[in-house]
Amino acid sequence: MSNISVVLPDGSQRELPTGTTGAGLAESLGGRAAREALIAVVDGNQLDLDRELFDGASVSLVFPGSDDGLEVIRHSAAHVLAQAVLDLYPGATFSIGPPIEDGFYYDFDLSGGQTFSDDDLGRIEQRMREIVNQKQPFIRAEVDRAEADELFKNHPYKIEVLDGEADDPTSGPDGSVITTYRNTDTFVDLCRGPHVPHTGRLGHFKLMRVAGAYWRGDENRQMLQRIYGTAWASKKDLKEHLHRLDEAAKRDHRKLANELDLLSFPSKLGGGLAVWHPKGAIVRKVMEDYSRDRHENGGYEFVYTPHLANANLFETSGHLDFYADGMYPPMEMDNGTYYMKPMNCPMHCLIFGHGQRSYKELPLRLFELGTVYRYERSGTLHGLMRIRGFTQDDSHIYVAEEHLADEITGLLDFVMSVLRAFGFDDFVFNLSTKDPEKYVGTDDVWEYATHCLREALDRHGLEYEVKEGDAAFYGPKIDIDVKDAIGRSWQLSTIQADFQLPERFDLGFIGADGERHRPIMLHRALLGSIERFFGVLVEHYGGAFPTWLSPVQVRVLGVRADHDAVAQALVDRLKAAGFRADMVEADDPLGARIRKGKLEKVPYVLVVGDDDIENGTVGVNPRGGDVDRGVTVDDFIERLADDVDNKRTAPVID
RNA sequence: GCCCGAGUAGCUCAACGGCCAGAGCACCGCUCUUGUAAAGCGGGGGUUGUGGGUUCGAUUCCCACCUCGGGCUCCA
Missing domain, CATH: 3.30.930.10 (Bira Bifunctional Protein; Domain 2)
Structure with missing residues (x-):
């Protein structure tokens, strides 16, 4: 039996029997390669592991954690999704299902205009887990057009892809070669590949949502039903991804704007229009004032x-020719037609x-x-x-x-x-x-x-x-x-x-x-x-504005009600010095008022009590830092001024 | 605009087609007088997004509209 020689990424040569596949190479390397390799890259081309290697080829293996590996996992997971949906929804047909950032999707057309609901996702995901547990192989085949037409005779969107009418680099013919990937006797998909060796490698996924999506991205065409999923190399990665989504949701400006009383979108006002509440408006004013200062110096x-202009102006500018669809409808007035300005x-x-x-x-x-x-x-x-x-x-x-x-x-x-x-x-x-x-x-x-x-x-x-x-x-x-x-x-x-x-x-x-x-x-x-x-x-x-932008920069709290006057005097002094400060009277225990200030993300909460009155000091509780008792008021003001003047992104912590 | 989903107190959320639609937080009042992330008691608060329909009876089922969320398309 003759041998071939391949070059590995470290430059070493490896002798293998003729006919050895990528999987064979992985096997011979042992260890992680044998357990985890997903595909091989042969002279720069990504190939399934069951493809034969040839003499003189440069070969590297792709593992789950890499960008290429994730792409293969996500693309393969899309096939599993398609198989599950075609199983569960008789008469359903499928169009395309590429990997995307963090996951994958697949577009379907259900018979009789059926649609997916969120409840369906659980059922489909369950079926996908069964498919994963079956460790179905991805079997590649090159077919001619007649065979492809026969295979996909009930799937018109696939035929459109074959005809080149829908441009899809993940499934369309690569040159004149049409390839398919078969998982079971009944499920086969038109696809360029490559894919993971078997579905057992796809355990760490989750279906995220259903959505409508136009076929070929054209709003004049059929609206398909799209299912989005996410897939990762490990359970840990999946968990971290879901955690990141949670973190992003916590920062959602719509949620925070509501919680921090910054602004609102009253439905009576109409869609896409906001009103700015005092807390949001002061931040906006500071932003705008800064912008004006910079422009003045620049x-x-x-x-x-004005906000309105005669139609003539937008005819001259060309906006009415090019962007009339994006402009508010005309207002007829006694001396002509007017539009709200779009620019x-x-x-x-x-x-x-x-x-x-x-x-x-x-x-x-x-x-x-x-x-x-x-x-x-x-x-x-x-x-x-x-x-x-x-x-x-x-x-x-x-x-x-x-x-x-x-x-x-x-x-x-x-x-x-x-x-x-x-x-x-x-x-x-x-x-x-x-x-x-x-x-x-x-x-x-x-x-x-x-x-x-x-x-x-x-x-x-x-x-x-x-x-x-x-x-x-x-x-x-x-x-x-x-x-x-x-x-x-x-x-x-x-x-x-x-x-x-x-x-x-x-x-x-x-x-x-x-x-x-x-x-x-x-x-x-x-x-x-x-x-x-x-x-x-x-x-x-995340709603915790830097001090220079923060709606309230300093919150002053007296320990007891009889300290309120001192707290108010300190607020007055801070305001006179140009800072945004307020106080909360001692109707509630100190701890409760501190908590309120923290939830409002106030950069500095100051506490004044008997000791402070005696010594001319305050207790400083900065956002994100530890309490600092006995700070002189002058020192605090200096610290605050430094924070604001230098536009520090977080409160100054001693 | 199109597809899917959701709208219940200021906020977060309960309530099988069946008693007067509840709870926590927030708010108001009283009590407590407090040293660094939630004191106690009491009270007010709702045309269940809007309008129709089915039903003896609708927060619940159906239709339309409005607003919002996730996508598609669009984004000068």
Whole structure:
């Protein structure tokens, strides 16, 4: 019997009998490889373990904990889900079921328009466990089109995949090769694979929810029934994932906004609209004041514009042509048709276009906290994250072409500096380039503007991802995402070049040469929507705002009722010094009042009693720290000022 | 907009188609006078999201609408 030789990841050669499979290699390696290997990677191609290896191949094995391993587990779990559903629901057919982040889904079409309910999930999960316990093999086969048509004759969505009408990289034909994976005599799925050796490797999963999903993502097509699941390499990983979901739920800004009395969404007000209560409003005011300060110092000029405008304005800007669906319906008034503004830029263009502009005025940076109204479809609303009326920290910068790169460079500094002040320092930059199907302006100006955006990023030495074709039709852009305290990513800031609006509004400036030139316009949102950013902050901090933002910075408590006057005097002193302080009278025991302050996530709870009155001190109980008795009031105020002035993310603990 | 699910006191949640819809927290009053995460007693509080229907009887079953949640689609 002849041998083959394969190269392992450590560079060593291994002699194996001809015909040895990935599983055979794993067996010969023994130990963890034999027990846990899921698939083999052979010369860069992922293959099932039962595929034969060939002489000279570089082979590595994929294990459950790795990214590739998890993907295989999740993809295989999707097949188990499909088998369970097809078993339990006669007449059901299935479409596609890929792995996704943290899990998998599968889309089904049940006979007679049946739908899944949450109760069905338990039943399906039970059937899946049986399938897992049976350790069914995943048996790969290459079939020709006629065989595939026969196998899937009752599954029209699979036929569409075979026809290439539905693009699905996990199941569609790979070139001319059609492959299937069979688990039982009756269950076979169209799939590229690879898969785990048998279903027994898939024990750590959970079905999460049912949802509707359009076939091929097209809202004009059939609505399928989607089941989402999560799957992991170990019971521990699954448990940790579920724990993370719980933690995220605890930070949900809608829940915290309610608990902390920050704001509400009264149903009488209408969907997607919020009212800000005093506690939320003061945080918002501090945020906005800070934003205004920074803009004032950053060379911006403040403007104000109304919420309504004549339809003519949005015809000129093009919004009515392109985005009428997202605008509130027109209001007919005696002198014309009016719309709520969906963006501030047309009005800022009116300001730029007023009078004769000189090159000496550029870059002209207009800034407004401008409230806009967009008609978001009811199903898309989501707390503060997706809302129908919101305020942009909106700037439009008019710049001569030759100063574009410098301006963008400065903008990146400005944006990062402000975001850092709010506690974000992990940024991801995305550069979106021209969509060749949909753009205005000349190729030259696109190329130039894209170059300027790149150059600005490069000057800062920033890493960025290029999203080809992702730009809006009017110009390329840089989007800035931040990571929050639990690793979630939020897109906040955007810097967009615009060649369209200056044309539409026929904007110009007189250059040093005495000629009229067209400015380039930059749209720049920093926090983006104030409402959404507030929601992100709530989730980032889990409701425990840094002291500089906290609605109540200091809560003062007297030990007994006869200390209340002293407590009030201390509150007055703190307020006079510019801090937000309050007190709670001693109607309840001290412990109960402390607890209340903790639940409200107040950064500092101060206690004053007999000892303190005698010594001019307070007891300091900082959020997240230990009690510190006998601190002089002066020392505490100094500590508080340090916390606030430096925008520390947590109370200062001695 | 589409699919699934949910709406009961300010909040969190109970109540088989059947007595006057309950509990904890919160709120108000009285008592307690307190040294670092829940004192005691009492009280007020509801057109069970809205409107229809089925029924002797509806929080409960059915329909429509509204709002919310999870997805899909969309997101200038």
